[in-house]
Amino acid sequence: MTSRPAQTGALPTREKIDSKFKWTLENLYSSDREWEEDYNVVERMIGEIAGFRGTLGNSGEQMLRWLHFADDMNIITGRLGNYAFRRYDENTANTHYQGMMDRVMSQHARTSAATSWVVPEILSIPRDTVETFIRDTEGLEVYAHHLDEIIRMQEHTLTPSEEELLALSLEAMAGPSNVFSMFNDADIRFGTITGEDGGEIEVTKGRYIQLQESHDRRVREDAYRALYSQYGTWKNTLSAMLSGQVKKEMFFARARKYSDTRTMALYEDNIPEAVYDNVVRTVNENLAPLQRSVRLRKEILGLDAVRPWDLYVPLASEANIYFPWEEAVETVREAMQVLGPAYSRDLSIGLTEGWIDVYENQGKTSGAYSAWTYGAHPFVLMNYTNTLKDVFTLAHEMGHAMHSYYTWKNQPPVYGGYTIFCAEVASTCNEMLLVEHMLKTRKDRDLQLQLLFHFIDTIRGTVYNQALFAEFEQFMHRSAERGTPLTVDLLSEKMTELYARYLGSDFGMDPLYAMNWARIPHFYRSFYVFQYATGLSAAVAIARNILDGKEGALEQYLNFLKSGSSKYSIDLLGDAGVDMTSSDPIAATAALMDELLDRVEDLR
Ligand SMILES: [Zn+2]
Structure with missing residues (x-):
């Protein structure tokens, strides 16, 4: 720890930076020429794809030949993209790598088009035939889980002509989400406010968090009102966009014979619906630590009530560490x-x-x-x-x-990725281990408080806020499915009710804050946000077990890290010792928040 400030002044050019602080993309391709060679390999392979069409059901050997071919192509395609995107990110002004990136994306689009027949063709093979292939073909059993992921969609796949109609509708169906992102990323403006130093400052989404962290309450409130009142101005348009999105999901759920939109959203990764219900229920049973954190915020800031514009101002003194x-x-x-x-x-x-x-x-x-x-x-x-x-x-x-x-x-290669449901476990587990380590080894009071608040805010933002959104999303879809129109009043009343219930009596709700439903991009990706809550809770449970030296915990976790997407997410986490259908991980995370608040109280 030192009080040396971060570097200031003009940014150096990339050449000026010592190579030991740069990544070695040469480990992907030693030169752009080598990249070009691989690019041409993929071009040739695209030409060979059609030769497989109509043959996958012929024999296990043929199916295996295809799967190997697809693996090989995916590896090269991935590497090409990796190199071009990383080079581009080194210097986004470099048009040469911009060009390479565009070529990769267009090649990728052509590959997708050329392979669009694959999943329907596999789906058209009877399940027992596929199972016989797997049993009788050496090397094919590796792909059993991969094939199961495809085959289980059979139940929700329609006839070829119906599928064709659904595919034809896709572009139009993307309307609500496209309109929202155009509105939210390009068109909406929030005007200006007077900044901390008396100068005029334009409120943008990028600056908003920074303005919410201002120690000048007037600045925070002005920025808040600038932002939310704009969403308020467009409230009917925004509720129509959101309603359009939900209706699109309802259309696909009904067309594909799912009982409802949530079932459809969770089906693909085979996540039991109990996991979702459990997040909402368990968080609701454990709101006390969240409300305690709001009360503490009220005390530290010396307020009558915590208003929406007081939620993000840092509580620890920002000592120069x-x-x-x-x-x-x-x-x-x-x-x-x-x-x-x-x-x-x-x-x-x-x-x-x-x-x-x-x-x-x-x-x-x-x-x-x-x-x-x-x-x-x-x-x-x-x-x-x-x-x-x-x-x-x-x-x-x-x-x-x-x-x-x-x-x-x-x-x-076929299991070389991992799902969103699992992804944040590994990253958050490391953060958790870092907090614990630093709390143990760094006794500086200011740093300790910064660490504690960092973690408290992480749990609030990742578990509680996202559970609130998950509960809202559930309400919104259920209402629409029951035939209730998603009006501004319906959505805003629900938001108000949720914030009052979650944040408790020390929080002073503001009418504009009810507009939160209008500005969450993730609501255009249905039933997604609950995974933030599950990811962090799973990581907390795992880190706890490891730190407590629970028998087998470390080995189970290391195996999880080695498992990629070789099983369904819920099973991978189960193998890592965390049952996400039970309330334990989320309850334990709430208990941890309470403990962190105890530690803050001790230090104050
Ligand atoms: Zn991450």
Whole structure:
């Protein structure tokens, strides 16, 4: 820990940055020429796809030949995209790599079009024939789960001509979601407010969080009113968009013979509906820690009530605590030692041998991510500025990276990815281990408070807020399915009721805040947000078990990291020792929040 400030001044060009802080994309392709060669290989392969059409049901051998061919093509396609996108992200002003990226995307679109017959063809083969193929063909049993994922859609697949009609409707059906994103990303404007320094400042979505973190309450409220009143102005249009989206889902659910939209959304990854109900129920049974955090916020800020514009202002004093890169690496390394010697060794390789692009440079893409395709180590993009938040981002992204790395090392290509349901477990588990480690080893009071509030806010944002949205989504779809129109009043009244119930009596609701239903992009991706709550709770449960030295917990977790998508998500987590159909993981996360609040009270 040091009080050296983050770097300031003009950004360096990429050439000026020491190569030890840059990722090694040469591990994908040593030159653009090598990339071109692979690009042409895929071009040739696209031409060979048609030769498989109509043959997959002929024999197990033929099906296996196709699956191998598809694997090979996917690996090369993935690598081509990985290289072009990473090069582009190094400097988004580079038109050469922009061009390569466009070519990959267009090639990918052609591949998708050329393979669009595959799933329908497999679906047309009777299930017992596929099972016989798997039993009798050496090498095909590896694909049993993959084929099951396809075949189980048979129940909800219609006749070819009906399917054709559904496919024809897709572009028009994307209307509500396209309209919303045009409105929300391009057209809506929030006007200006007077900033902290008295100057005029335009409120944008990008600046909004920063303005909500201002210690000047007037600035926070002005920004809040600027943003929400605009959504309020368009409320009828916005409810029509959302209603259109829900009706689209209802159309597909009915056409494909699902009992309702939620069943359809959870069917694909085979997630039991009990998991969803359990998130909503268990969070509702455990609202006390959330309400306690609101009360504490009220006390620390010295308010009569916490209003919507008080929810994001930081509570810990922002003492200047900075972490140079080397110290961040060392801290993350130490925190993960509890995951055993093999993980530690592999993590060290990842941290130091060309996986990570550390610093910002002119033109580099913003944010942080871990990207990966089968057959090479992952790449982690950072824009490291020495803050505590950056150290957490590093732990988080390396969690994803290690999950990808172990999956690659242990799974065949067909299971080389992982679902959203599982993805955030590995990253959040690392964050959790980092908090625990730092709380144990760093006794500076300001830092301790920052750590505690960081984690409390994470649980509030990821478990409680998302459960609230999940409950709202459920209400919205159920209402529409019962024939109740999704009017502005219906949606706003529900939001108001939910915020009052979740945040408790120390929260002072504001009428504009009821408009929250109008601004959540995820509502255009139905029944998605509950997975944030399950992901974090699973990670908390796993990290707890490991830190408590529970027998078998570490081994189970390491196996989970090696499993990719070789089973359905719920089963993978079950193997990792977490039953997401039970209330335990979410209840334990609520209990942890309570414990963190105790620790804050002790330090105050
Ligand atoms: Zn993540």
